[in-house]
Amino acid sequence: MxxxxxxxxxxxxxxxxxxxxxxxxxxxxxxxxxxxxxxxxxxxxxxxxxxxxxxxxxxxxxxxxxxxxxxxxxxxxxxxxxxxxxxxxxxxxxxxxxxxxxxxxxxxxxxxxxxxxxxxxxxxxxxxxxxxxxxxxxxxxxxxxxxxxxxxxxxxxxxxxxxxxxxxxxxxxxxxxxxxxxxxxxxxxxxxxxxxxxxxxxxxxxxxxxxxxxxxxxxxxxxxxxxxxxxxxxxxxxxxxxxxxxxxxxxxxxxxxxxxHPAFGELARSVELVACLLEANPAGPWEIDGRRRSMLFGHDRYGLRHLADRTGLSPSRIEELIRFKEVMTGRRGTNDVPGD
Ligand code: SF4
Incomplete structure (x- = not known):
């Protein structure tokens, strides 16, 4: 066809x-x-x-x-x-x-x-x-x-x-x-x-x-x-x-x-990341692809604050529970396709 x-x-x-x-x-x-x-x-x-x-x-x-x-x-x-x-x-x-x-x-x-x-x-x-x-x-x-x-x-x-x-x-x-x-x-x-x-x-x-x-x-x-x-x-x-x-x-x-908001999509992706983290482990610790760091720390730490809200933990405690995993390939994240 x-x-x-x-x-x-x-x-x-x-x-x-x-x-x-x-x-x-x-x-x-x-x-x-x-x-x-x-x-x-x-x-x-x-x-x-x-x-x-x-x-x-x-x-x-x-x-x-x-x-x-x-x-x-x-x-x-x-x-x-x-x-x-x-x-x-x-x-x-x-x-x-x-x-x-x-x-x-x-x-x-x-x-x-x-x-x-x-x-x-x-x-x-x-x-x-x-x-x-x-x-x-x-x-x-x-x-x-x-x-x-x-x-x-x-x-x-x-x-x-x-x-x-x-x-x-x-x-x-x-x-x-x-x-x-x-x-x-x-x-x-x-x-x-x-x-x-x-x-x-x-x-x-x-x-x-x-x-x-x-x-x-x-x-x-x-x-x-x-x-x-x-x-x-x-x-x-x-x-x-x-x-x-x-x-x-x-x-x-x-x-x-x-x-x-000029970065509406990035904020929404932060919410999505937090949902994924909580599904994987409701109370942490969490290991996160280093390329997604900005989804937690960008825009006045929007993602981090959202994760704190969802868990009841303080932002500083959340930071202790996160480990960023550095990925050595030049590939995009699994769900990302080139945007416009
Ligand atoms: S471009 Fe046309 S079809 Fe699309 S939202 Fe506007 S009026 Fe509706």
């Missing part, structure tokens, strides 16, 4: 991101204003082609920020054809909305080296999806994921935390449902991105927030939520590509409320 699909199990190409903010989105999600996040407008296919022709090594071309498969066929084809200008061995991935994925659209991609299709799913909880104006149910989104996997494409799923009406348990249940689907489809690894919901200017959510119909979670609460999701995601065998939004000056100046 893979045919021209790229087996990307080991794709580790440098990325060439192209942002197409809100391009052809079928509806406006309540929290979204992509232009505010990226601070960019769309790039026409001819400009992409020119830039790609100047690359000297193969890249993974990433069309992010809109609903790629909802673009008019001609425009979508032009963006895909532009990839042919990149050096041989280059591949393409894109993000899209679940409402824009159907069998014929997927089959139309078969002559292109598609490395991954990322679905912006947000949640599988019907109440949350309705509150966010996503336009589909959790069952529908699962059906689309199933289709992507069964057509032989590598699947990426983008989930969010802190959405209107969403609980931590509902997020964890989303992960379990996706893992079950993946296992039934016999698909290889599924990649995840986990984004915290922020209240941005000029969005429906900012109106809800100002009316008092939505309260944004605190940074601490959101980091714990994302950290627990990360732990569950890894336990279920997902590859987690990113936790937290890519920080830009435009994003930080447009946040009205919500758990904005």
């Amino acid at each position: 893979l045919g021209s699909r790229v087996d990307v199990t080991d794709v580790r190409l440098p990325r060439f991101p192209v942002f197409l903010p809100m391009a052809s989105c079928p509806r406006r999600c309540v929290y979204c204003h992509q232009g505010e996040i990226t601070g960019e407008g769309g790039v026409p296919p001819a400009s992409v082609k020119e830039s790609l022709a100047r690359l000297e090594t193969p890249h993974e071309i990433c069309y992010f920020g809109g609903s790629f498969t909802c673009l008019p066929e001609e425009q979508r084809g032009a963006y895909l054809d532009a990839v042919r200008s990149a050096p041989d061995g280059s591949v393409v991935r894109f993000s899209t909305h679940p409402l824009c994925v159907a069998g014929p659209v997927l089959r139309g991609l078969s002559t292109h080296p598609v490395s991954m299709i990322e679905l912006g799913v947000s949640s599988l909880d019907d109440t949350v999806l309705a509150a966010c104006n996503r336009g589909y149910t959790g069952e529908f989104a699962l059906g689309v994921m199933d289709l992507v996997m069964r057509e032989g494409y590598r699947l990426g799923v983008q989930l969010m935390t802190g959405l209107p009406g969403q609980s931590e348990e509902s997020s964890l249940e989303d992960l379990r449902r996706i893992a079950l689907l993946r296992d039934r489809a016999g698909a290889p690894a599924v990649s995840l991105r986990i984004y915290p919901c922020l209240v941005l200017e000029k969005t429906g959510l900012s109106e809800m927030f100002r009316r008092g119909d939505y309260s944004a979670p605190s940074l601490d609460h959101a980091v714990l939520h994302a950290g627990r999701m990360l732990r569950e995601a890894k336990r279920l065998g997902f590859l987690v590509q990113r936790v937290g939004l890519h920080d830009t000056p435009s994003l930080s100046t447009n946040v009205v409320a919500g758990p904005y």
Whole structure:
């Protein structure tokens, strides 16, 4: 079934991101204003082609920020054809909305080296999806994921935390449902991105927030939520590509409320590390890969303080109970894949 699909199990190409903010989105999600996040407008296919022709090594071309498969066929084809200008061995991935994925659209991609299709799913909880104006149910989104996997494409799923009406348990249940689907489809690894919901200017959510119909979670609460999701995601065998939004000056100046932090992902990874340590040994001592030192001592010792909170031990006692193991290989941590 893979045919021209790229087996990307080991794709580790440098990325060439192209942002197409809100391009052809079928509806406006309540929290979204992509232009505010990226601070960019769309790039026409001819400009992409020119830039790609100047690359000297193969890249993974990433069309992010809109609903790629909802673009008019001609425009979508032009963006895909532009990839042919990149050096041989280059591949393409894109993000899209679940409402824009159907069998014929997927089959139309078969002559292109598609490395991954990322679905912006947000949640599988019907109440949350309705509150966010996503336009589909959790069952529908699962059906689309199933289709992507069964057509032989590598699947990426983008989930969010802190959405209107969403609980931590509902997020964890989303992960379990996706893992079950993946296992039934016999698909290889599924990649995840986990984004915290922020209240941005000029969005429906900012109106809800100002009316008092939505309260944004605190940074601490959101980091714990994302950290627990990360732990569950890894336990279920997902590859987690990113936790937290890519920080830009435009994003930080447009946040009205919500758990904005430029190192949100690192804080969540600290929570995940602490969960792993406590599962291995609730009271210590702990041996930790030296490359993860910053997850305990970075950001004003966030991880260390969290471990102290969880155990009731003092930070100085925790330090006595930790031994860092220096690893001599140049390899990344087991669950890390190149982020963007
Ligand atoms: S969240 Fe995604 S699908 Fe929704 S409006 Fe924004 S870019 Fe479009």
